[in-house]
Amino acid sequence: MKKNKEVHQLFKDDEALLKTIIKNFDSNGEVFGNQDRNSLKLFQFKDMTVNVKSFKIPNIINQVAYKFFRKSKARRSYEYANKLMELGVGTPQPIAYYEFTTPFLFKKSYYISEHLDCDLTYRELTTDLDYPNHENILRCFTRFTFELHEKGIHFLDHSPGNTLIKKNGNSYAFYLVDLNRMNFGKLDFETRIKNFSRLTIHKSMIEVMSDEYAKCSGEDYSKIFNLMWSETEAFQEKFHRKKRLKKKLKIKK
Incomplete structure (x- = not known):
């Protein structure tokens, strides 16, 4: 499958480690939160904990739509997080998104952000x-x-x-x-x-x-x-x- 990704400039030197997290998502990491729609896991990343959201593979219509016509949920999450930060609105630090596609269909996607402990x-x-x-x-x-x-x-x-x-x-x-x-x-x-x-x-x-x-x-x-x-x-x-x-x-x- 073809991979598309974008890594935040603060984490460009850590792409190999991020790649390992995505590659081992299914077997590693700590399950976090509700897993009904998508899968969330926590991973140790350098001196921080990161939250990795794995979006489920969409239905066949949306596989075509996300491949050719629409931005994926992972990409939108990453871009909107950056937009919020530019506007001075609180959101966990965006780190990267990854997308995996075939020539005609969209498959898996992941959004990585800093995990924020809240009260x-x-x-x-x-x-x-x-x-x-x-x-x-x-x-x-x-x-x-x-x-x-x-x-x-x-x-x-x-x-x-x-x-x-x-x-x-x-x-x-x-x-x-x-x-x-x-x-x-x-x-x-x-x-x-x-x-x-x-x-x-x-x-x-x-x-x-x-x-x-x-x-x-x-x-x-x-x-x-x-x-x-x-x-x-x-x-x-x-x-x-x-x-x-x-x-x-x-x-x-």
Whole structure:
């Protein structure tokens, strides 16, 4: 198979070691996180731990699309990470991506980044409403999201597990992960508020985020809350409808 890759300039001298990690991905490394869709493993790399994401081989239509027409998820993850860093947005240091193809089809791909130890993710805020300093963290997160929007970043996978949070003294730093779906450009009001729809089912959290976003943007609180809550309800209905359909199809099989 043909290999295509790009290694960050900070790690050009380490290409042989990176190549070894990719070559031995299946047999080495420490399994990390959810393995349902893609495979994630941790590897020791010099004096750091790196996170290697192996994307599953796409269906036949996407094998053609990624070969000839679209950038792969691994490449997009790498390029978007670099873009975020240029814009001053937190994300684990991108290191490299690798792609493997045949003459007509796209096969395996890998994205390598520094592994970041975090204190929590946004998910903990949704599962423990009594988490220490909960409201302050939520307001800081909302300001972080507002800054994304101001910089023209539309993170399409803005969901509970995709923001890592580190405590720095009395403040919090936020880092985006799972980066392969993003748009860049000016965001209108509805797009901005809809970007919160996948984050929580709790009305109390929607109220806090709406209040903080209103303070940041100067928009009316009620206008923000009504839209954010309705979009949240719409997303939840769509999500559960999809789950019910999958369950029915599974039973029929």
